[in-house]
Amino acid sequence: MENEQKAPKNKLMTIMLVLLAVILLAGTIAVVIILRSTGGDAAKEEPSIDEVLESSVDIPEMTTNLASDDFIRISFKIQTNDPDAMEELTKRDFQAKDLIIQKLSEMTADELKGEAGKQKLTETLKTNLNSIMQDGTVEAVYITSYIIQ
Known part of the structure; x- marks a missing residue:
């Protein structure tokens, strides 16, 4: 059992x-x-470099005052996620320039010195530019020239 x-x-x-x-x-x-x-x-x-270039916008050199009474001459290349977003950002270039001038006028020359300062600026610009974009996104902001006087 x-x-x-x-x-x-x-x-x-x-x-x-x-x-x-x-x-x-x-x-x-x-x-x-x-x-x-x-x-x-x-x-x-x-993306390949060709795809990056196809979806990037150049912001020509601009000169503006900093909060520290210094001047900055700076230019950017802004990478978007696709050619349609690049087209939108090209149309919004006046808004992009306005944002850049506003952010730079709040910063001092000391804040922009070194890699950390430039990285902070590009990240801030990326975030603010994405806030005005409707059909695409900003993937990266690159500083292509930079002089503080």
């Missing part, structure tokens, strides 16, 4: 172990497939 009771328990345990193994195998396969498919997309997301 004891053998008859142990047999169903052993059978149930075997079935549970097989099901657990199948679930673990299916989960492992799913994780591998997901990781491989997202890994391939990451390489495709990085």
Whole structure:
């Protein structure tokens, strides 16, 4: 009688172990497939230099006062996410220049010195330019010339 009771328990345990193994195998396969498919997309997301240039706007050299009574002569290249966004930013160049002048007039020459100061300026400009964009986004702001007098 004891053998008859142990047999169903052993059978149930075997079935549970097989099901657990199948679930673990299916989960492992799913994780591998997901990781491989997202890994391939990451390489495709990085735009080529030609794509960057096709979607970038040049802001010509501007001269304005800083908060520290110094002058700055500066120009930018603004990278957008696609050519349509570049077109929008080209039309909004007067707004972009206004934002740049406003932000620069709040900064001192000391705040703009060094890599950290320039990085702060470009990040601030990127955020503020994105606030006026409707159809696209600003991906990066590059300083192409810079002189403080």
